[in-house]
Amino acid sequence: MTPDSSASDDEPTIGNRMDRLEEIAETLEAGEIDLDTAKELRIEADEHLSALRDELDVDGETADIELADPEPSK
């Protein structure tokens, strides 16, 4: 997934989380890590999944805004 333009430095976006989860899955599937690292990745994946589901459960809103005085046409 491409990075979201709204991504802040300290809070991963949905896209970042999905990318990281994919990365974790590939690392675990490769099976070339020790058990401690695997456990850490598993915990990190659970955190991302939990945060992801929380984020996906939020509903947005629709707002109409007034059109400001238009700038003169070029």
Added chain:
Amino acid sequence: MDSVPDEVAEGASLDVSTDTWSVAQVNDEIKTVLADASNRFSRYVIGEIADISQYDFAAFFDLADTDAEARISCLAWANSIDKFDHELEAGVTAVVEASVDHYPEQGRTQLIVHDYWPVGESQRVEELEQLRTTLSEEGAFDEQAKQPLPTTPRQLGVVTSPSGSAREDVVSTIGQRWPLASVCLCGASVQGDSAVADLVGAIQQLEHDPTIEVIIVTRGGGADATLWCFNEEPVVRTIMTCTTPVVVAVGHEDDATLAERVADKRAMTPTAAGVVTTPDVETLQETADAVERRIEGAYTALVEERLTTLADRIEAGVTAVEQATETRDVTRQRVVDLDRRVTMAYETLVTNRLTALDRRIDDATQAIEQTAATEQASMTAARGRVDDLEARIERAYTQTAEAQLQTIDQRISVAYRDIEADTKVQTSQAETQRLRAVIAVLIVLLLLVGGVALVLLL
């Protein structure tokens, strides 16, 4: 139609059965009037071709007088189209040979086109081509100039007509696909005189909002001629210079407007614009579920594989320890056996050596005893010889002494006789005494020699 009297407008005395017409009557009357006045219309009409819909039996299109925003529907039957020297082409200013007709069923007046020929590209088309060329040279259409759309936008801005169906289409599509996103709608005219200024203002307003991650500029269906504002340079350049990704969806399938060409993404309809700017939350959730299953499966497999490996290693270790224990026991038994063998061998060896030594000592003792016996015999023999020698010495001494004594005696007798005969008797006596002393010494010497010989023999 007669003018409506004031009393009718006010709902006063009006005979509905006689003073009013049905719609059909109106349409029929229009058709009749038009037919009667057909000679009042020119056979040739000039305008810009737009909104062509072609079917096997006929083609429908509009002829627009763009300066006055006037337009009229046209119908060309297939047999007429077959006679055309040119293909119908939207945006082209053309002359049509036509007659005016009215369809009472729809209350629509239109031109029945019998012939058609372009009179050259319109001024606007020329300007459009010039702008298209300029933008192309500037690289505005290059793929490298396109910005990627955010994959999971939280805030979308939509520029569209506040009253059209496009608004509802795009909002509902976004809501269904990506309900967590918020939509900021900025209404703008999408056709007509104010469209360019409205579109530019709305796009810039959303562009200046830092929370907006993507801008959708869209409109619902409509005539192709009304799309012209999306070819206007201010609109096109405003979209081109947006730092926020822009999607344009104005539904002109045949020939993209310049706004669509410079946009970061083009979509056909408001619904399609909602689709291209948002992920499907259900798909995303399914993807997350799939990734979760992959992670769980991979983790479980990895742990099980590691545990199996560890179990195998432990099993191998236990086996190795057992084998080492067995080896150690065997070695220990060998040590015990060797100890026993060494002890026995040592004892045997020592015993044998001691026995041999004992035997050698016995032999040596016997040999010594034999030697002692032999030496005893030798001593005995030696003693006998000593005795013999002593006897021989004694005899020899005695003989010698007697001979000496006889000699001396003779000499003494001679001397005595001399002394006696001579006055020197005294001297002879003295000599005699001296000789006797010598003899005594000799005897002592002989005894000593005999003793020494005896000692040597022993």
